Amino acid sequence: MNHLRRSFLAVASGASALVAAGFVKPRAAEAATWNKQGFEAKAYNDAIKGLGATNMIESKDISITAPDIAENGAVVPVAITSKIPNTRSISIVAEKNPFPLAATFDVANGAEPYASVRLKMGQTSNLRAIVKADGKYYTAAKEVKVTVGGCG
Amino acid sequence: MAEPMRIRAALQGDVADVRILMRHPMETGQRKDAKGDIVPTHFIQNVVVTHNGRTVLDAQWSQAVSRDPFLGLRVKGAKAGDTIVVTWTDNKGDKRTDEATVAAAS
Structure with a gap:
């Protein structure tokens, strides 16, 4: 933030x-x-580093709404809701995409810690949500199986 | 010139459910055209949403967001008639701003 x-x-x-x-x-x-370092990282670990998300804590207070199986990888609907108090930003990482970091949403001034978006996914992969709250990073993941990749 | 966005903001209690549909090719830079040349990246990098002039959402995107992007958010403490303004900026410096009014619960 x-x-x-x-x-x-x-x-x-x-x-x-x-x-x-x-x-x-x-x-x-x-x-x-624009977070150039994070968005241009090609490896998952570098993307996380680009976010500055060290020492992430697994959290059950983050919910990821996404299909278990996405037939069309070009349009994968994803919604993230965080119940963590003082959530300031939500990032979405598609772990096996050519550029894993897909989006970061900074919420402020009464916006609920929620964001809904449609993403492209190149292949079956974990979708990871990373929530920043009170200077700490929390995370949760959900696997999405992709039938036809959407990066071509 | 970029085409207008479609923005809908509807009240549910004191929360405005905002849905935005933008028109943009969101080229990844991985796709090839009919001649086999790579289509250069062209995608929205920043989206800023304001509620009555105050920034409620500041999004940064990569080319992984789908073509003609959809964005959904919820704004607490909204009232009917409030103004929602959305501005996007892409990697070529193109910009587009549109606004909508929060509609009362139906």
Whole structure:
């Protein structure tokens, strides 16, 4: 979450003058920096490192909703719900994808610790959810069998 | 120019169930075209969702998100008439912003 906060502060200091002067309509907030290290990692371990998720704790408070068998790997519906208090971000890793880290969702300001998205999966693999809460990382996994890979 | 998103936000109690459908090819950079040339990566990297001007979700994506991406989120403390604004940015610097109004529970 720090990066969200940091970019927010940077924007706040830089842009608030413009907003106050009425030059810029405060519509969309500045996006967090794309996690290049994590997203461009080709190995699962490097992706985890890119997330900074060391010492992950297995947790039953994370639920992963995804099909047991996905016939079409190009469209695998995935929903993650975290019941861990102070959940700040949810990441989804498809362990055997060419680039394992698929998405990170930073939640704030009343958004529930929930995200739903459709992913591509190259082959049968664990889907792993990694939740950051109070500076700690929690994780859970679910295997999804893929009949036809969706990376081609 | 990117096509508009479809955004639906419906109240369930005090929680707005927000569903967003974006139009984007989400090319992985692994696919080849008819001539056998690799289609370059082209995908949404950031999605920011605001509720009445406050950021509620800041998503970072890889090319693993499916074509014409779907995104679902839930915003607590929402009321009918609240404004939801969604902005995405892709790896080529293209952007698209659309907004929707939270609808009352039906």
